[in-house]
Amino acid sequence: YCQRELPGIAEVLRAESYKETPTAVLSRGTAGIKGKTIIVNFPGSVRAVRLCTRVLIPVMEHALSMLHGEGH
Numbered sequence: 001y002c003q004r005e006l007p008g009i010a011e012v013l014r015a016e017s018y019k020e021t022p023t024a025v026l027s028r029g030t031a032g033i034k035g036k037t038i039i040v041n042f043p044g045s046v047r048a049v050r051l052c053t054r055v056l057i058p059v060m061e062h063a064l065s066m067l068h069g070e071g072h
Helices: 007-020 022-026 046-067
Strands: 031-034 037-040
Touching: 007 022, 007 031, 007 037, 007 046, 037 046
Parallel strands: none
Antiparallel strands: 031 037
């Protein structure tokens, strides 16, 4: 389980996926923090995972810095 949710990550992944596949709105995607780890559940298809990875990579460095107390 996650100690804190990161709903923005799941929302943006779902929104970007929707642009390519309207059924992405049915995704049960979630993201959160446990300890010093960010957990993101990705969709089931390889194509969707590639898309979500491209969306997520640019924000992960900042997210991890914040998680480790480095701030903005």
